[in-house]
Amino acid sequence: MPALCPECENLVVVDADAVEEGDLLECDECGAELEIVSLEPLKVVLMDGLGYDDPEELSFADEVE
Template sequence: MKTIVCPECGEIITVAADEAELSSRLVCENCYSILEITSEDPIEVTVIDVDPDELDEDDFDEDEDEDE
């Protein structure tokens, strides 16, 4: 497991090492900012400013088996 700090609120976010891929997106559970991984070693993220109406569920890493 690796940890990152949300640049918006300072929340510590734990990410599985195998899920920390370049350009992957995740959501801070504290402030709901959309974060994109910009570097893998060390892990660095940037806040993505996206219009909520343009979001696609496929933009985020989640278990693909949830719909089954």
């Protein structure tokens, strides 16, 4: 399941069977720390050291052009 990094807009591939809501990912392109906030549909948010850097949730796959 693909997701867009909100920092660099790189596609990050996520195995939906291997992750849960609340899991953290790292973008392979820019190294940004991302938190999965929803699996159906897949949504992630950019994290900073104190929590959410940008509260806007981003969804992926079907919205990627």
